């Protein structure tokens with residue numbers, strides 16, 4: 001997996017919803033109503049991901065597209081209940097409803113041309129150790145807004161860090177997973193900002209695959225810069241109350257704003273045994289932004305393809 005720094009990459013920023021339901025499965029709004037909601041709330045793309053009902057990619061306007069998407073689920077003998085989101089899945093999708101094992105479902109989605117994401121592992125009740133041997137997922141949902149507002153199980157950052165610390169390379173998505181059961185209270189909670197050369201399904205999927213995006217439930221990240229020479233990582237963002245530099249085990253640090261104030265930048269000296277570092281910012285309303293992890297060699301040596 002090649003990584004690209006979204007903050008240096010050419011192209012434009014596009015805001016997208018990568019997990020949402022409609023009346024085509026168990027959501028309460030029609031697919032047209034769902035698309036209208038996101039269009040009117042400033043999004044550039046949406047993947048409708050109804051359960052076992054693949055949607056289609058369409059260009060609806062110059063600044064408004066849909067990605068093909070689907071959510072599949074089953075019971076794995078090791079991991080138990082699982083849900084996966086497939087993005088860019090080609091219709092009709094081979095045998096997606098007859099799947100039992102998690103790895104089999106990942107493999108079938110990939111065979112159908114999809115990028116595959118582990119959906120809401122905390123909500124599903126999965127433990128990190130049960131996910132270590134799963135191959136072929138490009139990301140997991142670090143935040144699922146619907147699981148948080150409905151069931152208080154939206155944050156899967158511990159699963160993410162456990163997998164990253166074990167050397168798994170997964171990006172982090174924030175999503176809504178809205179079902180519209182309580183009006184739109186489960187919508188507009190989690191999204192991605194993708195840096196891509198064009199607003200097409202192919203360009204967005206390729207950027208997602210390269211990690212050329214960040215996830216948010218509120219704050220903006222303006223820049224994440226790795227200075228390998230100084231062994232330092234620097235971040236600029238919209239006003240927040242804390243900026244976290246999260247790495248393996250205890251090699252993490254939180255930079256707090258003084259009481260009643262906010263921060264818009266912070267830096268962190270990397271540790272020489274640190275395998276990865278990722279940034280998470282929290283604003284005064286408790287909303288977050290999450291950068292993707294940077295993978296590091298010993299002595300802060302950059303093992304990604306990020307330009308300095």
Ligand SMILES: [Zn+2]
Pocket residue numbers: 071083119120
């Ligand atoms: Zn699900």
Ligand SMILES: [Zn+2]
Pocket residue numbers: 019020021071177
């Ligand atoms: Zn869902």
